[in-house]
Amino acid sequence: MNAPVRRLSFLVASLFAALLVSTTLIQYVFAADLNARPDNRRTLLATYARERGEILVGQDPVATSQPTDDEFKYQRRYSEGELYAHVTGFYSFYGAVGGLEQSENSLLSGSSDKLFYRRVSDLFTGRRPQGATLETTLDPAVQKAAAEGLGNSRGAAVALDPKTGAILALVSHPTFDPNSVAGHDLGAVEKNYQELNTAEDRPLVDRAIAGDLYPPGSVFKVVTAAAALSSGDYTADSTLPGGASLDLPQTTADLPNFGDRPCSSTGEVTLKQALVVSCNPAFGQLGMDIGADALREQAAKFGFGDAPSIPMQVTPSSVPAELNEPQLAQSAIGQYDVRVTPLQMAMVAAGVANDGVVMQPYLVQSVIGSDLSVIESTEPHELSQAVTPEVADTLTDMMTAVVDEGSGTRAQISGTTVAGKTGTAEHGSGRAHAWFISFAPADDPQIAVAVVVEDGGEASSETGGGIVAAPIAKAMMEARLNQ
Known part of the structure; x- marks a missing residue:
């Protein structure tokens, strides 16, 4: 064989070898990554062709897959979309985004290992594969x-069953309609998604569990009071400074009370009175007396620093690690x-309500198979003994x-004893968020609530939480107790 023929034969053999290697890599090595690519139309079509499981609130589905006549086979629909948008998230050309659609995508799509034997059974029986249904606690x-x-x-507003940790309400405003980004018109979906994603008020952010976290203001005084009482050095009748301001060490600044008014005519208050009138000087002194370690440890017992999965991932709440006395x-x-x-603040209220025991919060009560059998069910789990x-x-x-x-009189419910705490959290010049945390009935709690209204208060006044947030919490508690 002459040299040109040998070189040609070698080239042809090399090309066949390269083709064999590349085919092997594509089919076996890179297959999973290629299937997972968001721009893989075959995978997208295959995913849309499978009926996703429903998301239930009570017995009513708030997310369903409805048959269509187009190439995608099914259309994801959200009834009362804006009401449950941050709970459900949405499923679209972008995949599963936010809420349960994303965190429990494998169950809803039917690809979870928990459904392996059911998929095998479907293969032999000829049943059409479909995802599992999620029954929420809402x-x-x-x-x-x-x-x-x-x-x-x-x-945002959150409600918990303090005895179990079941999430009864999870609301974030502003909200959005998930149907607008779950359609089959790619152009419309892209336009709507970009509008939502770039909106100044960030409707896609779930303010109840994530986003830019809030300063809690005076509702955190419940944690400070818990640390003091748990130390054994304080009782509800312990005396604290109650003047118009507290002189802080290491600085020329002081810690003023709201409106620069004294907390009492005598200049002193008990710990109980300090919480009732939300006395800043009293709690500022209390914090310095008990120390940073005790305050952080008490906060940690309520769940601060944890990143719980409900199953959506929750951003940890925090108390700074290094604090001088003014801080x-x-x-x-x-x-x-x-x-x-x-x-987190709902967990604080729930922990106090539940004899000091903080329960792990959860949103999914049970996972139900296509044959209506219960695949798994959530059992209440104790997170910590906070106090x-x-x-x-x-x-x-x-x-x-x-x-x-x-300051919380607007949360009063006729015939029911309510426990609560107002808060006004400063976050800028003259700007403050209005807070309220509560539980009821105080002697047999059925619901614990936390409400925050952005810019709902005034920096110089403690009334914002009581006027703006407390009535919302009251309505939530009444809705539960009147059933």
Whole structure:
């Protein structure tokens, strides 16, 4: 064989070898990555062709897959879309985005390992494969009350069953209609998604569990009071400074009370009175007295620092690691760099309500197969013992006084004892968020609530939480108790 023929034969053999290697790599090595590519139309079509499981609130589906006549086979639909948008998320050309659609995508799509034997059974029986249904813990009446209460305001509201940790309401405003980004018109979906994604008020952000966390303001005083009572050095009758301001060490600045008014005519208050009137100087001094370590440890017992999965991932709430005394005084009243989610503050209220025990929050009660069998069910799980039952009783008595005679009177419910705490969290010059946390009935709690309304208060006044947020919490509690 002459040299040109040998070179040609070698070239042809090399090309065949390269083709064999590339085919092997594509089919076996890179197959999973190629299938997972968002621009892989074959995978997208195959995914759309499978009926996704429903998401239920009570017995009503709020997310379903409806048959269509186009190439995608099924269309994801969301009933009451805006009410449950941050719970469901949405499923579209972008894949599963946000809420349960994303966090439980493998179950809803039917690809989860938990459904392996069911898929094998479908293969032999000829049943059409479909995803599992998720039964949520939400109470539709409480969810609706929260949404209506927030109205056009920015903010969030969360409600928990304090005895189990079940999430009864999870609302974030502004909201959006997931149907607008779940259609089969790619151009319309792209336009709507970009509008939502670039909107100044960020409707896609779930403010209840994530986003830019909030300063809690005075609702954090419940944590500070818990730390003090748990130390054994304080009781509800312990005396604290109650002047118009507190002289802070290491700085020429002081810690003023709201409106620069004294907390009492005598210049002193008890710990209980300090919570009722939300006395900044008293809690600032209390924070410096108990120390940064005790404050952080108490916050951690309520769940601060944890990143729970509900199953959506929750951004951890935090108390700063390094604090000098002025910073510690500010942190003790929920300012400086203390940052929280509304879910975390609902957990604080729920922990006090549940004899000091904080339960793991959860949103999915059960996973149901296509044959209506229960694949798995969530059992309540204790997260921590935040305070003793005795301390919890004392805090309940103090929080009940806030609603009975203090800044939280607008949360009163006829015939029911309500425990609560107002908060006004400064976050800029003259700007403040309005907070309220509560639970009811105080003697047998059925619901714990946290509400925050962005820019709902004034920096110089503690009334914002009581006027703006407390009525929303009241409506949520009534919706649960009146069933």
